[in-house]
Amino acid sequence: xxxxxxxxxxxxxxxxxxxxxxxxxxxxxxxxxxxxxxxxxxxxxxxxxxxxxxxxxxxxxxxxxxxxxxxxxxxxxxxxxxxxxxxxxxxxxxxxxxxxxxxxxxxxxxxxxxxxxxxxxxxxxxxxxxxxxxxxxxxxxxxxxxxxxxxxxxxxxxxxxxxxxxxxxxxxxxxxxxxxxxxxxxxxxxxxxxxxxxxxxxxxxxxxxxx
Amino acid sequence: xxxxxxxxxxxxxxxxxxxxxxxxxxxxxxxxxxxxxxxxxxxxxxxxxxxxxxxxxxxxxxxxxxxxxxxxxxxxxxxxxxxxxxxxxxxxxxxxxxxxxxxxxxxxxxxxxxxxxxxxxxxxxxxxxxxxxxxxxxxxxxxxxxxxxxxxxxxxxxxxxxxxxxxxxxxxxxxxxxxxxxxxxxxxxxxxxxxxxxxxxxxxxxxxxxxxxxxxxxxxx
Numbered sequence: 415x416x417x418x419x420x421x422x423x424x425x426x427x428x429x430x431x432x433x434x435x436x437x438x439x440x441x442x443x444x445x446x447x448x449x450x451x452x453x454x455x456x457x458x459x460x461x462x463x464x465x466x467x468x469x470x471x472x473x474x475x476x477x478x479x480x481x482x483x484x485x486x487x488x489x490x491x492x493x494x495x496x497x498x499x500x501x502x503x504x505x506x507x508x509x510x511x512x513x514x515x516x517x518x519x520x521x522x523x524x525x526x527x528x529x530x531x532x533x534x535x536x537x538x539x540x541x542x543x544x545x546x547x548x549x550x551x552x553x554x555x556x557x558x559x560x561x562x563x564x565x566x567x568x569x570x571x572x573x574x575x576x577x578x579x580x581x582x583x584x585x586x587x588x589x590x591x592x593x594x595x596x597x598x599x600x601x602x603x604x605x606x607x608x609x610x611x612x613x614x615x616x617x618x619x620x621x622x623x624x625x
Numbered sequence: 626x627x628x629x630x631x632x633x634x635x636x637x638x639x640x641x642x643x644x645x646x647x648x649x650x651x652x653x654x655x656x657x658x659x660x661x662x663x664x665x666x667x668x669x670x671x672x673x674x675x676x677x678x679x680x681x682x683x684x685x686x687x688x689x690x691x692x693x694x695x696x697x698x699x700x701x702x703x704x705x706x707x708x709x710x711x712x713x714x715x716x717x718x719x720x721x722x723x724x725x726x727x728x729x730x731x732x733x734x735x736x737x738x739x740x741x742x743x744x745x746x747x748x749x750x751x752x753x754x755x756x757x758x759x760x761x762x763x764x765x766x767x768x769x770x771x772x773x774x775x776x777x778x779x780x781x782x783x784x785x786x787x788x789x790x791x792x793x794x795x796x797x798x799x800x801x802x803x804x805x806x807x808x809x810x811x812x813x814x815x816x817x818x819x820x821x822x823x824x825x826x827x828x829x830x831x832x833x834x835x836x837x838x839x840x841x842x843x844x845x846x
Contacts, residue, residue: 461666461842464710494670494692512670512691518684525691584795584846620666620842622796 451543451580451588452503452535457625460495462509462576462590466617497533499623505533505545523557529574543580543588550574551596553611568603570611572596580621590619655749656757656789656797657715660845665711667725667785668803671839679812680829708841713745721745721759735769741783753792759785763805773817773824779810779833789843799841807832 497507511527529551537543551574558565578592593616601608670692678684713723725741743761750756763781768774787801810831817824 459842461669461708464666464708510692514690516688516690518686583844586793587796587844587846620844622793622842622844624792624796 450537450540451545451582452499452501452505452537454499454501456499456623458495458497458499458505458507458621459624460493460497460509460590460619460621462493462495462594462619463615463617464619466615468613468615468617493527493529493619495529495531497531499535503535505535507531507533521557521559523555525556526552526554528552531574531576535580537580541582543582545576545578545580545590547578548573548575566604568609569601570598570609571600572598572612578619586623588621590621592616655747655752656755656791656845657718657721657747657749660795661715663711663713663715663721663723663843663845665709665713665723665725665799665841665843667709667711667799667841668837668839669708669841671837673803673835673837673839675833675835676807677831677833679831709739709741711741711743713743715747719747721747721757724761725763735767735775737765737767739763739765743783743785747789753790755789757785757787757789757799757801759787772819773815774813775815776813777810777831779807779831781805781807781834787841795845797843797845799843801839802837803839804836805834807834 493509493511495507495509497505499505508531509527509529511525513525514522516522529549531547531549533545533547535543535545551572553570553572554568556565556567574594574596576592576594578590580588580590582588593614595614596612598610598612601610603609671690673689675687675689676684677687709725709727711723711725713721715721721744723743723745725739725743727737727739729737741761741763743759745757745759748756748758761783763779763783765777765779765781767777769776783803783805785801785803787799789797789799791797810833812829812831814827814829815824816826
């Protein structure tokens with residue numbers, strides 16, 4: 415009986431601890447104002463490449479049986495990110511951009527850009543901070559023909575990094591400004607030469623601490 | 626006919642403003658109250674269907690699914706299915722005035738500029754959620770210069786019905802429907818014959834419309 419009560423107590427305590435471990439992110443995001451970027455537990459949502467300049471270097475096979483998805487479109491995909499931020503400054507997460515245009519009588523294409531990242535956040539005060547991130551960048555194309563059902567695919571791996579200045583406009587909201595780069599490492603294609611893709615730019619994004 | 630349509634539109638807007646005011650009178654807090662300026666990033670991701678008709682030709686249909694390109698576009702003629710940055714100001718707790726804006730220079734894919742003024746009506750349901758209905762016009766222009774030039778200009782009556790969810794103060798997500806209906810558009814082509822050096826010009830009507838379910842974000846301050 416006592417053993418059962420102990421087990422229940424341990425289970426309850428464990429569950430409570432688990433909930434408390436999850437809860438601080440929201441509690442601290444809500445109730446710890448004025449600490450500066452990267453100084454508290456939070457879940458950050460980002461929208462990147464909103465404005466700016468991007469230059470592409472690369473060789474993506476142009477002869478597509480179907481939709482000509484512009485090779486530089488991949489670098490312009492709307493990038494949505496989700497990051498777990500900790501008060502130590504360490505953070506991790508990923509950015510994803512997905513595009514799937516379907517054009518009548520022309521077939522279709524799909525582009526996926528996935529960028530897992532680890533980062534380090536520092537802030538001088540509650541208004542200005544810096545966010546350095548790095549990680550692999552995966553870019554995949556797939557195009558399918560409308561008439562002959564032919565298809566082609568390409569995949570590229572790059573090493574990417576971003577160095578953003580973070581300006582905290584109001585509580586929980588920041589503007590990201592800074593350079594970013596993806597440098598080509600590997601590429602493969604279902605047919606033809608291996609593709610390569612590198613991109614460099616300076617852009618502006620938006621960050622919201624949502625939890 | 627035009628006058629009665631205008632009258633009907635004015636009555637609809639007045640009714641929306643009246644409803645929004647009544648909603649806000651009951652709701653002391655929420656979207657549109659307190660923070661009066663709103664910076665939006667519209668159309669971040671979603672499903673957008675476009676129909677573009679040039680002259681007497683067949684319509685081209687394009688469905689775009691995913692995170693919408695930010696400063697680029699697949700669709701050249703018509704209105705690009707892109708993320709837009711917007712700024713709106715609540716002149717009244719329930720009524721906003723503002724505009725979406727887009728500029729994109731993509732070299733060999735042309736230059737796009739878009740202006741989307743909107744009148745909005747906010748219906749808050751509490752501190753963290755609201756309906757935001759917006760109506761207005763969208764004007765877009767795309768130009769490509771390559772052995773001559775192609776310039777497309779479109780004007781589209783537009784409406785957005787957005788649900789605003791705010792997980793934390795000052796930041797919110799928007800989810801909803803957008804519609805932009807092509808009523809006027811022109812495509813001007815200027816071409817130069819490289820052999821003879823003679824230039825020719827042509828002009829065609831363009832009707833470009835787009836509908837979609839989209840996701841966005843906003844900052845209020």
